[in-house]
């Protein structure tokens with residue numbers, strides 16, 4: 001039996017295996033942050049994929065904190081009611097635990113979807129809105145210049161994270177993930193490049209962590225202990241003078257100390273001309289490994305161009321991480337876990353109605369197994 005497809009206990013959740021589907025924004029709702037037809041099929045598809053855990057995409061904790069006008073939201077009860085209904089339906093056919101990611105996009109709020117105008121920040125005429133950030137530095141030349149977030153704004157946004165998490169709990173999500181990665185608001189505070197404040201919230205690494213940890217603590221205090229609470233953050237910005245790995249590790253240790261149930265290590269997307277080795281398989285696994293070394297008893301998730309079963313198996317065998325997240329691999333092949341398991345001579349959950357015809361009774365498993373040799 002492979003390690004990748006062996007069960008894993010995440011707090012109260014029993015994962016069928018160590019494969020995670022990471023959050024992937026779909027930019028496919030109307031302007032009110034409500035789940036619609038696309039997410040009903042998308043989430044259902046991911047829940048049938050054989051993965052051990054599904055993390056639904058970034059949900060805006062307030063309307064102004066959405067990445068685009070087409071993001072999911074968790075700032076009102078109607079949004080939570082639709083999520084509860086969706087989860088109730090999915091649970092009729094899948095036991096895969098499903099959580100959501102909570103986000104405030106900061107200076108990267110109010111953009112077009114990636115396939116419109118290359119995801120450029122929206123002008124007022126296009127429906128854009130004023131944004132906030134630690135400093136008045138736009139993400140890219142030509143993008144909207146954010147206003148500087150003051151302490152009253154920080155308090156409001158902290159409360160918005162808490163309120164959104166409580167709504168998500170009432171919607172019966174299995175867990176929540178705090179988004180502190182990929183150049184959104186909390187990640188902007190952590191970075192010495194996007195945070196050039198001279199008050200208590202900028203300058204030293206301790207000061208840059210102050211607001212993200214304030215949010216993280218408030219969320220930890222509010223989120224009930226009976227379900228996991230995770231966090232995603234950058235291990236690197238792939239930019240000279242950007243967030244240092246030691247700073248990211250110190251941040252991860254602080255999060256672990258305040259009781260986060262998993263540490264999900266991502267990277268990049270805070271600096272538009274970053275130089276990430278993004279074509280190198282498993283290019284962020286060593287960042288996760290550094291977090292795991294500093295916090296050996298924490299549950300760590302690695303991500304970043306992990307796309308084949310034997311590769312994912314080698315990564316969990318290396319001890320650098322407990323779980324591996326596979327994003328684009330699942331968009332490419334919604335049965336990724338099932339095929340990866342076959343390539344490893346193992347199995348992942350397969351829906352009973354399909355069972356008479358596969359996966360082992362169908363020739364594709366031989367193709368996958370041959371490709372893995």
Ligand code: FNR
Pocket residue numbers: 022023024025026057058101179181182232266303304305306325326327328329
């Ligand atoms: C993403 N990613 C992402 N990350 C995140 O924390 N919240 C999000 O909402 C999104 N949205 C998103 C949408 C799409 C379409 C993609 C492809 C990616 C990043 C994602 O979770 C993952 O970290 C990267 O895709 C790298 O993993 P893979 O794809 O190399 O396995």
